[in-house]
Amino acid sequence: MNEMSTARAVAGAAGTPAKIRLLRAEKTFQVRGQDIEALHPTDLDIRPHEFIALVGPSGCGKSTILNMIAGLMRPTAGEVLYDGQAVTGPNRRVGYMTQKDTLLPWRTTRDNIRIALELKSHATPRAEADDRVRQMIELVGLKGFENHTPAELSGGMRKRAAMARTLIYEPETLLMDEPFGALDSQLKLLMLDQLQSLTQHRRMTVVFVTHDLGEAITLSDRIVVLSARPGRIRAIHEVRLERPRDVFKVRFTPAFSEQHERLWDELKDDIIKGTDV
Amino acid sequence: MAPRTAVIGTGRARRPGATGGDQSALERFFSTSAGRIGSRLVLVALILLVWEYAPVPRATRFWMSSPSLILGTLWDWLFDGTIWAHLGSTLLVMSEGYVIGCAAGIGFGFLLGFFPRLSRVLAPLLASFYALPKIALAPLFVILLGVDNSSKVALVAVTVFFLVLTSTIDGVRAVDRNTVNALVLMGATRTEIIRKVLIWAALPWIFTGMRIAVRYAFTTTLLAELIAANRGLGFLIELSSGNFNTTGAYAAIMVVIICSVLLTELLSRLENRMSHWNQKFTPRSAPPSTAIA
Numbered sequence: 001m002n003e004m005s006t007a008r009a010v011a012g013a014a015g016t017p018a019k020i021r022l023l024r025a026e027k028t029f030q031v032r033g034q035d036i037e038a039l040h041p042t043d044l045d046i047r048p049h050e051f052i053a054l055v056g057p058s059g060c061g062k063s064t065i066l067n068m069i070a071g072l073m074r075p076t077a078g079e080v081l082y083d084g085q086a087v088t089g090p091n092r093r094v095g096y097m098t099q100k101d102t103l104l105p106w107r108t109t110r111d112n113i114r115i116a117l118e119l120k121s122h123a124t125p126r127a128e129a130d131d132r133v134r135q136m137i138e139l140v141g142l143k144g145f146e147n148h149t150p151a152e153l154s155g156g157m158r159k160r161a162a163m164a165r166t167l168i169y170e171p172e173t174l175l176m177d178e179p180f181g182a183l184d185s186q187l188k189l190l191m192l193d194q195l196q197s198l199t200q201h202r203r204m205t206v207v208f209v210t211h212d213l214g215e216a217i218t219l220s221d222r223i224v225v226l227s228a229r230p231g232r233i234r235a236i237h238e239v240r241l242e243r244p245r246d247v248f249k250v251r252f253t254p255a256f257s258e259q260h261e262r263l264w265d266e267l268k269d270d271i272i273k274g275t276d277v
Numbered sequence: 278m279a280p281r282t283a284v285i286g287t288g289r290a291r292r293p294g295a296t297g298g299d300q301s302a303l304e305r306f307f308s309t310s311a312g313r314i315g316s317r318l319v320l321v322a323l324i325l326l327v328w329e330y331a332p333v334p335r336a337t338r339f340w341m342s343s344p345s346l347i348l349g350t351l352w353d354w355l356f357d358g359t360i361w362a363h364l365g366s367t368l369l370v371m372s373e374g375y376v377i378g379c380a381a382g383i384g385f386g387f388l389l390g391f392f393p394r395l396s397r398v399l400a401p402l403l404a405s406f407y408a409l410p411k412i413a414l415a416p417l418f419v420i421l422l423g424v425d426n427s428s429k430v431a432l433v434a435v436t437v438f439f440l441v442l443t444s445t446i447d448g449v450r451a452v453d454r455n456t457v458n459a460l461v462l463m464g465a466t467r468t469e470i471i472r473k474v475l476i477w478a479a480l481p482w483i484f485t486g487m488r489i490a491v492r493y494a495f496t497t498t499l500l501a502e503l504i505a506a507n508r509g510l511g512f513l514i515e516l517s518s519g520n521f522n523t524t525g526a527y528a529a530i531m532v533v534i535i536c537s538v539l540l541t542e543l544l545s546r547l548e549n550r551m552s553h554w555n556q557k558f559t560p561r562s563a564p565p566s567t568a569i570a
Binding site for chain 1: 453460461464477
């Protein structure tokens, strides 16, 4: 399988320069003096305005890729380019929603969501900020919980608050690490719907890590399948489903099932192997 | 005082062996709050009676004094103003030292917390000073600043300073790295990170340090006054003992006991309020279901 050339060919076919580029990027961690290779040298081009999902077994370097794009982690070797420029420090063009929410415990939901608009880099007049916060709270279904602190919210609510906090300043690129892990399936569909309409409407580039193949197919333009540690790209799937997609119905179409089956075939060996390790 | 001890009492009653339906009448009596308070009063009254009326030789009586003499002395002090002067002086020294120590500790703690490089340079020096029992500096401070209040204020301030400094630095350091990173990616400047995250995150730690420091401030003030002073409760104990006035020493100690009980009570109320505040702002680590299991 020649995944590298596949990735390159796809980017080339689109005819636009990549928004984000991994060039032989690899990451090795030192754990108690032992080298643990988290990510094998990897090439990947992510196009502008693309919604791309990273799927794969635990510990396959999905989060590592996000951290490198965000500039919170330097690749051990190779390079990560953003708009053609090497990422060497915190990348302020991306909004990053980490797996563990980082809401400020002393702020209410409302003030947590507002925080980006208080910063000089996104300075927003008070009235407009109030307005946008109100809209966001409604969008993620947290109405009535504006004055609660994170400790008073459920896990799912905190995830939604974290999402609202990231979306409110409309970063051009969105990195999301299993954002809907803690949500029940009904609520998850609602959130997927909101996320899809927002990111499509604002033409955001989204890199989305998930365990849920259905979620990945519903939202993505392409799905990157990673193999177990050391992580490497096993295949890249184009999702050929019409946009806009109806997140509530798309999962019952034959095209969806077919895609799901192909992905599962790709993944199952690794997942079984992964649990053995 | 009563509610807190009541909790401890219930805990004892539930100890294995004391549980079940076979509680004796005596145990039932002690498990009511009236019963506990009543028995406490009886115990105290017994001690006072023995102390007052025990048939002891004259010399022994002189050394052990008696409750009536002590009360008489307290009474006199209360009305000739002695007690107010000394108590006032102790409280003044304590609070001046406390405020100065806290302010300096928080300020310097933030400085070292925000500038880790500076803190790496100074850390060993601070650690060695932190380890030093500050009371060892008391004689030196008397030489440098005189026998007046300022030497005591300085000693209390130094003691409080190190306690609050350490907790402030720890508080700033304990800030979740990911939280800071999230704000950095949003485009927050260094100042914004400090203003919106670090200071807030350190607050519970600072309050804890400040709370602990109150007791230290009180103890240090008394010790400093015992060593060399011309007023204060510690001085009153020292003066009375120096004159072989045991009654006076007991009376002064009584005042100290009353003060520390009041202080403890005040602090435990503050602590209660703070733990509510902390709970409100600390995310639940486990969902309620696991908490029950």
